[in-house]
Amino acid sequence: xxxxQQKNSQKxxxxxxxxxxxxxxxxxxxxxxxxxxxxxxxxxxGCVLFLILPVILLLLxxxxxxxxxxxxxxxxxxxxxxKVMLLGLAWAFFHHFFAGIRHLAMDVHWMTTLMKARYTxxxxxxxxxxxxxxLAVKIWI
Amino acid sequence: xxxELLTKRYPGxxxxxTQRLSALxxxxxxxxxxxxxxxxxxxxxxAWVDFFQPLWWRIATLLFWISLCIHxxxxxxxxxxxxxxxxxxxxxxxxxxxxxxxxxxxxxxxxLLA
Numbered sequence: 421x422x423x424x425q426q427k428n429s430q431k432x433x434x435x436x437x438x439x440x441x442x443x444x445x446x447x448x449x450x451x452x453x454x455x456x457x458x459x460x461x462x463x464x465x466g467c468v469l470f471l472i473l474p475v476i477l478l479l480l481x482x483x484x485x486x487x488x489x490x491x492x493x494x495x496x497x498x499x500x501x502x503k504v505m506l507l508g509l510a511w512a513f514f515h516h517f518f519a520g521i522r523h524l525a526m527d528v529h530w531m532t533t534l535m536k537a538r539y540t541x542x543x544x545x546x547x548x549x550x551x552x553x554x555l556a557v558k559i560w561i
Numbered sequence: 562x563x564x565e566l567l568t569k570r571y572p573g574x575x576x577x578x579t580q581r582l583s584a585l586x587x588x589x590x591x592x593x594x595x596x597x598x599x600x601x602x603x604x605x606x607x608a609w610v611d612f613f614q615p616l617w618w619r620i621a622t623l624l625f626w627i628s629l630c631i632h633x634x635x636x637x638x639x640x641x642x643x644x645x646x647x648x649x650x651x652x653x654x655x656x657x658x659x660x661x662x663x664x665x666x667x668x669x670x671x672x673l674l675a
Contacts, residue, residue: 467640470633474661477668484613484672490606517591520584527581 583628
């Protein structure tokens with residue numbers, strides 16, 4: 421039996437421990453349900469928020485350092501390009517926040533049937549968009 | 562009994578629970594931070610420094626940051642587990658992750674308490 425497996429793995433050039441299983445790497449052939457969309461966005465936004473951590477610390481340090489540096493930070497945050505970036509990051513935060521609350525709710529077995537999960541997915545997407553919209557209005561008006 | 566369940570019988574449960582508890586701490590702080598920012602509305606340098614002056618606020622912010630580092634460690638580690646199949650590459654990335662989070666934690670502690 422083991423011998424057979426070895427022969428098999430030699431034939432298909434698999435690394436030890438790797439099983440042969442069907443792969444479908446063409447992402448365009450996979451239909452992404454709305455709960456999967458919310459889930460993968462939760463992960464993606466988490467990565468983005470992690471990557472931006474040093475920038476947040478740097479801005480916080482500068483803004484508290486001296487009045488001049490504070491003005492510099494404010495000037496940076498007021499440039500249109502940075503404002504758009506800021507909105508993108510804010511959306512990442514809002515989505516991660518609301519999707520995280522949804523995951524916590526599901527951990528305590530709340531809203532776990534498929535229909536309810538689809539519904540809360542929509543709620544999460546709408547809340548994230550709404551919060552970003554409110555912020556956009558606030559920083560542009 | 563809970564401790565035994567978490568640590569001995571199902572070791573993965575500890576990471577799972579830690580991820581959720583740190584998330585709760587951050588969620589509570591985030592709501593408070595937004596509310597406090599909207600109430601105080603610091604609009605100049607003096608007001609901004611005053612915003613971070615109270616010791617309780619700095620400690621709360623530090624608690625948030627500690628939770629953030631733990632949360633990010635578990636989260637990004639899972640991302641590496643899923644997308645980086647090569648064990649030695651993943652090991653290097655894991656170490657980079659831990660080092661960067663320690664740097665952020667020391668940096669934030671210095672910023673808030675020094």
